[in-house]
Amino acid sequence: MIKTIHHMCMRYVxxxxxxxxxxxxxxxxxxxxxxxxxxxIVAPTTGSISYNGTGGGLVGTNIEVDNVVGLGTPANANIxxxxxxxxxxxxxxxxxxxxxxxxxxxxxxxxxxxxGVDFSVGSDIAVGSTLxxxxxxxxxxSDTGIFEVTFGSFTDGKHxxxxxxxxxxxxxxxxxxxxxxxxxxxxxxxxxxxxxxxxSIANAPAAVxxxxxxxxxxxxxxxxxxxxxxxxx
Numbered sequence: 001m002i003k004t005i006h007h008m009c010m011r012y013v014x015x016x017x018x019x020x021x022x023x024x025x026x027x028x029x030x031x032x033x034x035x036x037x038x039x040x041i042v043a044p045t046t047g048s049i050s051y052n053g054t055g056g057g058l059v060g061t062n063i064e065v066d067n068v069v070g071l072g073t074p075a076n077a078n079i080x081x082x083x084x085x086x087x088x089x090x091x092x093x094x095x096x097x098x099x100x101x102x103x104x105x106x107x108x109x110x111x112x113x114x115x116g117v118d119f120s121v122g123s124d125i126a127v128g129s130t131l132x133x134x135x136x137x138x139x140x141x142s143d144t145g146i147f148e149v150t151f152g153s154f155t156d157g158k159h160x161x162x163x164x165x166x167x168x169x170x171x172x173x174x175x176x177x178x179x180x181x182x183x184x185x186x187x188x189x190x191x192x193x194x195x196x197x198x199x200s201i202a203n204a205p206a207a208v209x210x211x212x213x214x215x216x217x218x219x220x221x222x223x224x225x226x227x228x229x230x231x232x233x
Contacts, residue, residue, distance in 0.1 A: 137154055156175050
């Protein structure tokens with residue numbers, strides 16, 4: 001009888017061990033595989049970048065975007081699609097600091113890419129469509145002596161047909177903006193671009209935080225498993 005109870009307990013321990021392993025693996029596993037959707041700006045291009053020097057945001061106007069490509073995407077990976085009359089427009093949050101060749105901008109403002117997409121197969125996205133729209137969390141401009149380099153991070157959403165073509169999930173995305181351009185600096189550390197050379201807007205699905213309750217559930221299973229192990233020796 002005692003042996004039977006012991007064997008039953010051991011079976012429960014094995015099952016509980018599997019539950020604990022599965023729960024903790026599920027909590028630590030990423031919600032999506034590594035994938036990116038990148039919009040590219042290829043020289044020569046059009047548009048302008050400016051900052052008024054009085055505490056406003058960094059402004060990018062009618063910057064031509066040439067193509068979009070999915071990297072590591074579930075569908076049409078590494079296939080480059082041509083952008084049709086696509087333009088990037090953005091205004092960052094207000095300036096936080098400026099001086100010594102460095103400008104920092106706070107959260108807020110907007111970023112958007114408007115245009116169409118010519119897919120190699122399937123229906124195209126019509127010109128004038130909103131391909132990306134979002135809000136900045138930060139932005140920085142640094143003067144390298146030759147170029148001004150803009151780094152921006154933002155959260156955004158995208159056109160459903162664009163996501164569908166590359167097999168990417170709907171929902172929020174984390175993005176980064178990098179643009180190389182030359183500029184003149186005026187009064188109050190103002191910026192006026194004279195030429196935009198190249199750039200990219202990279203996006204990946206936003207990380208989904210694990211709810212606190214899920215962590216507590218996993219921890220509770222682990223504690224129960226340890227207690228049973230001690231009990232049956």
